[in-house]
Amino acid sequence: MLSRILEFKISPHFMLRSWERSIDEQLLYKILPYVTVSNGEKKIAVATPSFLAQKGIVVKQKCCLVLVLSQKVLRTAFWCTDPNYLYKKEKQADFQWIYS
Numbered sequence: 001m002l003s004r005i006l007e008f009k010i011s012p013h014f015m016l017r018s019w020e021r022s023i024d025e026q027l028l029y030k031i032l033p034y035v036t037v038s039n040g041e042k043k044i045a046v047a048t049p050s051f052l053a054q055k056g057i058v059v060k061q062k063c064c065l066v067l068v069l070s071q072k073v074l075r076t077a078f079w080c081t082d083p084n085y086l087y088k089k090e091k092q093a094d095f096q097w098i099y100s
Helices: 012-020 025-034 049-054 085-089
Strands: 008-010 043-047 064-070 073-080 094-098
Touching: 012 073, 025 064, 049 064
Parallel strands: 008 073, 043 094
Antiparallel strands: 043 064, 064 073
C-alpha cells in the first residue's frame, strides 16, 4: 500500500490493519474525495451503506465504513454495522457522515 493517497498520509497502523480489514486503495480513492479535512485533533468519517452502494462498493452486510483521521493522516479504518455507539465513546471527535 502507498504511504499517501490523494492528499492524505497513511499511518503505519492503518497500513497494517487495512489489509486484514479488506480496505484497499481503490476503495479509498472512491471515498476520500468526500472527506473534508478538519483542524481538530480527531475526525471520524462514516460512509453509509447507501453511499458505498452508489459508488459500486459491494459490502456483505449493511456495514458502514468508519475512517479515523487526525488532520490529513489516516489513523485507522474499520467496518461497522452500528456506528452510533461512537457518539458516546468519542465525545471530542469531529464527525462527518458521508451519505447519498
